[in-house]
Amino acid sequence: MMAAPRTDIAVVPESRPAMHAAMVAAVESAGGRVVPVADASALMWADPAAASEFPGVVAAAPQLEWIQLPYAGIENFADNLDPARLWTCGKGVYADPVAEHIITLTLAGFRHLHEAIPATSWPEQRGRNLLGARMTVFGGGGITESLICLIEPWDVTLTVVRRSPTPFPGAARTVTFDERLDAIADADVVVLAAALTPETRGMVDAKFLDAMPSHSWLVNVARGGHVDTDALVAALDANAIGGAALDVTDPEPLPDGHPLWAQPNCIITPHVGNTPEMGLPLIAERVRRNVSRWIDGDPLIGTVDVDAGY
Amino acid sequence: MMAAPRTDIAVVPESRPAMHAAMVAAVESAGGRVVPVADASALMWADPAAASEFPGVVAAAPQLEWIQLPYAGIENFADNLDPARLWTCGKGVYADPVAEHIITLTLAGFRHLHEAIPATSWPEQRGRNLLGARMTVFGGGGITESLICLIEPWDVTLTVVRRSPTPFPGAARTVTFDERLDAIADADVVVLAAALTPETRGMVDAKFLDAMPSHSWLVNVARGGHVDTDALVAALDANAIGGAALDVTDPEPLPDGHPLWAQPNCIITPHVGNTPEMGLPLIAERVRRNVSRWIDGDPLIGTVDVDAGY
Numbered sequence: 001m002m003a004a005p006r007t008d009i010a011v012v013p014e015s016r017p018a019m020h021a022a023m024v025a026a027v028e029s030a031g032g033r034v035v036p037v038a039d040a041s042a043l044m045w046a047d048p049a050a051a052s053e054f055p056g057v058v059a060a061a062p063q064l065e066w067i068q069l070p071y072a073g074i075e076n077f078a079d080n081l082d083p084a085r086l087w088t089c090g091k092g093v094y095a096d097p098v099a100e101h102i103i104t105l106t107l108a109g110f111r112h113l114h115e116a117i118p119a120t121s122w123p124e125q126r127g128r129n130l131l132g133a134r135m136t137v138f139g140g141g142g143i144t145e146s147l148i149c150l151i152e153p154w155d156v157t158l159t160v161v162r163r164s165p166t167p168f169p170g171a172a173r174t175v176t177f178d179e180r181l182d183a184i185a186d187a188d189v190v191v192l193a194a195a196l197t198p199e200t201r202g203m204v205d206a207k208f209l210d211a212m213p214s215h216s217w218l219v220n221v222a223r224g225g226h227v228d229t230d231a232l233v234a235a236l237d238a239n240a241i242g243g244a245a246l247d248v249t250d251p252e253p254l255p256d257g258h259p260l261w262a263q264p265n266c267i268i269t270p271h272v273g274n275t276p277e278m279g280l281p282l283i284a285e286r287v288r289r290n291v292s293r294w295i296d297g298d299p300l301i302g303t304v305d306v307d308a309g310y
Numbered sequence: 311m312m313a314a315p316r317t318d319i320a321v322v323p324e325s326r327p328a329m330h331a332a333m334v335a336a337v338e339s340a341g342g343r344v345v346p347v348a349d350a351s352a353l354m355w356a357d358p359a360a361a362s363e364f365p366g367v368v369a370a371a372p373q374l375e376w377i378q379l380p381y382a383g384i385e386n387f388a389d390n391l392d393p394a395r396l397w398t399c400g401k402g403v404y405a406d407p408v409a410e411h412i413i414t415l416t417l418a419g420f421r422h423l424h425e426a427i428p429a430t431s432w433p434e435q436r437g438r439n440l441l442g443a444r445m446t447v448f449g450g451g452g453i454t455e456s457l458i459c460l461i462e463p464w465d466v467t468l469t470v471v472r473r474s475p476t477p478f479p480g481a482a483r484t485v486t487f488d489e490r491l492d493a494i495a496d497a498d499v500v501v502l503a504a505a506l507t508p509e510t511r512g513m514v515d516a517k518f519l520d521a522m523p524s525h526s527w528l529v530n531v532a533r534g535g536h537v538d539t540d541a542l543v544a545a546l547d548a549n550a551i552g553g554a555a556l557d558v559t560d561p562e563p564l565p566d567g568h569p570l571w572a573q574p575n576c577i578i579t580p581h582v583g584n585t586p587e588m589g590l591p592l593i594a595e596r597v598r599r600n601v602s603r604w605i606d607g608d609p610l611i612g613t614v615d616v617d618a619g620y
Contacts, residue, residue, distance in 0.1 A: 096439075096441055097439055097441065100417070100439060100440060100441050100464075101421065103413075103417065104417040104418070104421045104423070107410070107413065107414040107417060107418075108414070108417075108418060108423055108427075111411065111414045111579065111582065112579075112582075113414070113418055113423060113427065113577070113579070114427055116577070116578060116579045116580065117418075117423065117424055117427045117428065117577055118427065118428050119571075119578070120566070120571045120572075121566050121571075122563035122564055122580050123579075123580045124580070125580050125581065125582050125585050125586070126582070126585065127582045127585050127587075127588070128587070128588070129406075129407055129410060129588055130410060131406055131407065131410050149463050150463050150464060152462075152463055153459050153460050153462055153463070154410075154460060253432035254432055256430070256431050261429075261430045261431075262430075267423070267426070267427055268426060268429070269421065269422075269423070269426045269433075270426065270432050270433045270434070270435050271435065272421065272422075272435050272436065272437045275435050275436065275437050276435070277437075277438070278437070278438070278439055
């Protein structure tokens with residue numbers, strides 16, 4: 001099997017025309033040439049929702065050396081990450097809008113918007129500041145990096161919980177997952193911004209929620225699977241935490257009639273940490289930069305650790 | 311009439327015990343001595359709600375040289391600002407929490423929390439970023455200064471509208487009130503953070519709202535009187551602007567049944583830019599610093615321009 005030229009790049013599928021067009025334009029502006037999958041050195045996957053077609057397309061094109069996935073979360077593709085190829089994902093691309101959404105949800109909870117917005121009568125004056133607060137963030141990736149940058153002037157004391165104990169730049173404290181209950185014991189807000197792995201699935205359970213201060217908010221912008229939803233409903237019922245602001249849920253979308261909808265201290269947004277409108281120019285720019293690096297033989301941005309699964 | 315020693319300071323009334331106690335402690339920690347009003351060189355007014363007693367207390371104590379008012383907004387006291395004395399107010403003290411609330415309300419509107427929070431079914435995915443947005447702020451005081459500091463990493467393009475055309479530090483553009491319609495024509499969000507003066511009362515009228523882009527949000531953390539409420543209701547009815555997020559209203563509190571309560575694109579918070587819990591340590595610190603300066607004969611912080619009325 002002869003290697004395809006590095007300039008020759010496939011962009012499929014075409015089921016999401018806006019993303020396909022943006023990626024084609026990005027490949028071409030980086031000096032690449034869009035070719036069929038069978039002739040390409042690399043594949044840009046252009047529809048995050050079309051994961052079911054993915055294994056067949058990749059298996060039929062053994063010459064593909066590099067595959068770029070469109071989103072930061074890759075669980076839908078994780079079973080097909082052949083370690084003989086190079087994999088990249090949207091890691092970091094969507095970080096700034098997601099970090100902005102963390103701040104949105106935290107402020108909404110601290111400032112009691114969940115009470116003020118539905119009110120039809122002048123509500124009670126309540127609220128606390130994010131300024132000067134203590135925040136514990138799970139995950140040491142691009143979202144946490146963006147978050148630290150965006151709240152730099154806010155005098156927030158930040159603890160990062162991650163796989164490695166290496167101090168995270170800008171964090172007051174960095175600890176590993178096994179120290180997580182200590183890390184949340186004095187947090188005004190606990191933020192989930194980690195990749196979903198076997199280690200983190202269901203991590204926010206009854207014991208975790210019990211370790212949070214009773215005024216503390218849980219903010220999840222990562223994946224619904226980090227949270228044991230039944231335990232969360234029980235904690236909210238018992239006023240054991242200040243509240244929960246969830247951009248992701250388990251199950252997702254949250255079905256009509258689910259008890260979380262009825263929780264007064266629960267804010268739910270429909271997985272809009274970044275919306276397609278926010279994200280499309282960002283992933284296109286990532287594709288452009290990576291194709292340019294690929295052609296030049298430079299290291300790619302956002303490589304997937306196949307063993308770790310993110 | 312003999313001048314009272316500068317160390318001798320009155321703290322009245324006592325109707326708000328927490329504020330009175332905090333101010334007494336602040337005076338003493340600055341080296342002052344708390345004495346009756348008739349013997350004091352200066353008066354710390356310790357209850358913003360007790361404005362009706364204020365004229366009598368001040369009139370009965372002609373020896374008072376300096377009077378510290380507790381809040382940034384002084385309209386309740388404005389008729390009694392005798393220019394023969396020195397007046398200071400809470401100007402700038404509450405700026406950081408109020409600037410935080412500006413960001414809260416802007417993000418809530420941009421991220422469609424007014425739709426997501428009341429939802430009982432997975433909502434449509436919508437939203438825009440404050441990151442990189444264009445913001446026009448009315449008022450060139452401490453709140454605007456705090457706001458510019460807090461959003462410094464957010465890549466926001468900021469226009470300041472104020473009385474003087476002197477460029478505001480950190481703003482991309484500074485213009486005067488008579489150029490206001492130009493200043494809002496391309497704004498993603500228009501923020502009211504100015505003092506209420508005859509010039510600004512009713513400034514946000516039908517013409518103003520018409521000059522805003524149809525996606526733009528109006529955020530008011532200053533005084534309800536800046537806005538012609540009927541014109542705002544009409545603009546929201548007509549979807550002429552993106553929405554309004556109001557921490558202050560006219561009338562205030564907004565009465566039950568007022569048409570603003572029923573506007574889906576209107577977020578109302580009950581004047582909590584800073585709550586008493588947020589503000590008490592801040593005003594106490596201001597009193598401590600000013601009393602220390604007063605005793606040393608140094609210029610005071612937050613002096614009121616009696617002619618301008620703020």
